[in-house]
Amino acid sequence: MWQEQLDYFWDGRRRLAIGAFDGVERAAPLASRPALTVVSARDPAFETDATLAEVIDAARWRAGVVIFDIPPEHRFLRLSGADGATLTLVLGAERDLPPGADYRLLMTLLPEGNGGEGAVFRVMALPARGDVERLAREQTASAGPRLVWAFGQRRAFEQGADGGLVARLTPARRVFPAYQSRLLLEARPLETEAAADTREAPFAIMQHWVAENGAPRVGLRLRIPDSLEESATLVGRACVAMALNQRRRLRGWMQEQKQAGEPIIDPLGFEDIRQATGEPTEHPDAVESRDAVVVANLLNLLLDPESPEADGVAVRRGVERNGAGLGETIEIDFYGASLGDDVGLVAPVARPGDLGVAPVDPGGPPFVRLFRVEADGLAPRRLSDDDLLLDELMRRAESAGARMSTGAAARAFAERAAGLKGRREKLAAGLNEALARAGLPARFSSAGLWDVFEPLQQASFAALAGAAAPALVEAVGGYGAYGADPAVTALLVRGGPLAQQVRDGRIGAEARGSLPLVARYAAACGAEGMAPPGLDPAAELGVLTALSQEEEALALLAARIGVTADPPTRQRAARAARALIDMGIVERALVHFEKGRDAQSASALADYLAARRAGRWVSATSAPMLAALVARAGVEREEQETRVAAGMTAAAAAPPPAPPATPEKPKGFFRRLFGG
Structure with a gap:
């Protein structure tokens, strides 16, 4: 049966992907891709807000993988095949899965030997028990330089209460490249034991302070979930930061003393210490500059530890090696920090979640994470948005980020990072060749942030565009429209009567909330509201079929007559619409x-014209009555014109009336008097 032969992935929000990928051994080969109808709902009984989510037929399968969206808060889907078989998908968290849930890893690979394929997708099934995340990373590490993208997901099949098959899915998580947008800071315990500090102090009193465990070593451990090369973008925009609060307070006190006319102190500087010791190369563990805030680019410090930026801080890649593909550790020593100072990271371009603190993140602005050096260790500190220190750290970090190292180490590092970036560029180039063969000028880009299904979406769109008219694909909006609403775009590029009405920008131009598929399709065709609300999934399927395949839809659209799921009523409405x-x-x-x-008939037509001019839709059931009124008016007007014409003809055929007799001339006065 097709239920367990297909692969189902969910991005954790609203998007799902269904396909049958190579690589995994299946109980029985899938003879053909099944025709499926997908319905989603809020509840497992499919009684609350049940709606049609997707219609998968042979044309839809040409893309290789079917990608579609479901309304918000819908976590139950029912897939119904033409053979009567069904499958229920339940979207949830990993804690809801039974112990025997398996793990599916989907990898996107470059074709072997620069073949003509744009991308190769391979799925692997990993054991249900054990550390599957580690196994997944080991698989990606062994995939070699062909690997471009990979994500994994847990799933479990079980029998439902009604005896039907149920598949429980958890959100898909990207495995390769690992998420680069998470730099996690951990505070290292303060090292105050004398054996742990082998430094020599320049003065006897300072040496005594060291011997008495008075010089704690302040350090942070930075964990990144992937290799340093893969994290180059964010690491290169992050800076180590150290706020010397003792200096800041001392300067404030000295300023107050000056204003009050009181004596001040002159702190010792590096030159004073070197002159006193007679060692011109003496470099105490302190910040040499006179600034109270030190900010240095993190990537520069890693590539060039002797950089002048390394003032009071030392950075090195961790000595502990993680397993293949399991990320790296960076050790940050703030040897110039003392009690009361603040140390941490600042990244002006960070988004919420990019910087974090383990085990408990203090929150605050997403651009900075700081620790306060206290007597018993480092304590996370939460900055407020209006903290003056935040403004100074951001200003200095932006300046430090502009000064990237250009040495040999930096060039070698950039070459390794470019190799990972080059894989994505090769993938995009292969898919762009498919777009060029289809006659499309638009091209995929390897830059920017990719969603978890991005390679699947690009390959799916390239296959759809190859079988569609280029002009129609461009009119729909190309890949931008497909990314916004894959199901509607896939329907439109197949053509149809209403598809000719689509204009670029209608798909995804506004937040449509939980509109059903049929309503989104109508809106994309300039017929928003044409499909009546509140339809059940079966009625939505009938309406969607009518809008996307029947020529009568154009007449209904032109006359502003709403569509109905009942075929006889729809046909009568279409005849009336003409x-x-x-x-x-x-x-x-x-x-x-x-x-x-005839006030009643006039009122009905007046209401129809007013609704039509206002852009409203008239129900399909009232259309025949309106058409009958128009026809009746035409007949009556014709009859009236016929009667008028007949009267005019009869009048023309009748003999002319006899002229009136000449009246006798009255006699005058003299004629009456004399006679005659």
Whole structure:
């Protein structure tokens, strides 16, 4: 059965991917891709907000993988095949899975020998028990330089209460490259034992202080989940920071003393110590500059430890080696820090979650994480958004980030990082060749942040575009539209009567919330609201089929007649719509009924015209009545014109009336008097 032969992945939010990928041994080979109808809902009984999420047919399978979205808060999906078999997907957390859940790893590989394929997808099944994350990273490490992208997900199949098959899915997590947007800081215990400090102090009193365990070593441990080369972008924009609060307070006190006319002190500097010891190369464990705030680029310190920026701080890659693909550790020694100072990281371009503190993050602005040096160790400190120290740290970090090292070590590091970036560029180049063969000018980009399904989406869109008309793909909005709404874009690029009405920018132009698939399709075609709300999934499927395949949809759109799921009613409405398309005819019918004092008929046509001019939709059930009124008005107007014409003809055929007799001329006065 197809239920266990397909692979299902969920990104943890609203997007799902369904496909049958190579690499894993299946109980039985999948003979053909099944035709599926996907319905989603809020509850397992599919009674709350159940809606049609996707229709998967042979044309949809041409993309190799089907990607679609579900409404927010929908965590239950039912896949129904043409053979009557069903599968329920339950989206949840890992804690909801049974102990025997397995792990699927999907890897995106470059084709062997620079083949013509744009991308190769391979899925692997890992044992349900053990550290599957470690196993997944070992698999990606052994994949070699062909590996571009990989993500994994836990899943479990079980029998539902109704006897049907249920698959429980957890969110897919990217495995390679590991998330670069998480730099995790840990405070190392203060080293105050004399045996742990082999430094020699320049003065006897300072040597005594060292021997008496008075010089704690302040250090942080920075963990990155991938290699330093893979994390080059964020590490290169992060800076180590040290706020010498004793200096800041001393300067404030000295300023107050000056203003009050009181005596001040003159702190010893490095030159004073070197002159006193007679050692011009003496370098005490302190900050040489007179600044109270020290900020240095983290990547520069790693590549060039002798950099002038390394003032009071030393950075080195950790000596403890993690397993293949399990990230690295960076040790940061703030040898110039003392009690009361603040140490940590600052990154002006960081987003929420990029910087963190283990085991408990103190929160605060996402750009900085600091620790306060206290007598018993380092304590995380939460800065407020209006803290003056934050402004100074940000200003200095932006300046330090602009001064990147250009030495040999930096060039070698950049070459290794470029190798990882080059894999993504090769993948994009291969898919761009497919777009070029399809006649599309748009191209995929390897830059920017990729979503967890990005390679799948790019390969899927390239396959869809190759089988569609280039002009239609561009009119829909190309890959931007596909990324915003894959299901609607896939329907539109296949053509159809309403697809010709689509314009770039309609897909994803606004937040459509939980609109059903049929409503989103209608809106993309300029027919927003044409599908009535509140339909059940079966009715939504009928309406979607009518909008995407039936020519009558154009007549309904032109006459602003809503679509219905009932085929006979829809056909009658389509015939009526053809009679209502010409607004001039409808207006003449309205005038006819107004002259004939038929208020009811005139009111019905007036309401229709008002709704149409306002962009509202008229129900399909009322369309035949409106068309009948227009037809009746035409008949009555024709009959009236016929009667008028007949009267004019009869009048023309009748003999002319006899001329009136000449009246006798009245006799005048003289004629009456004399006779005659």
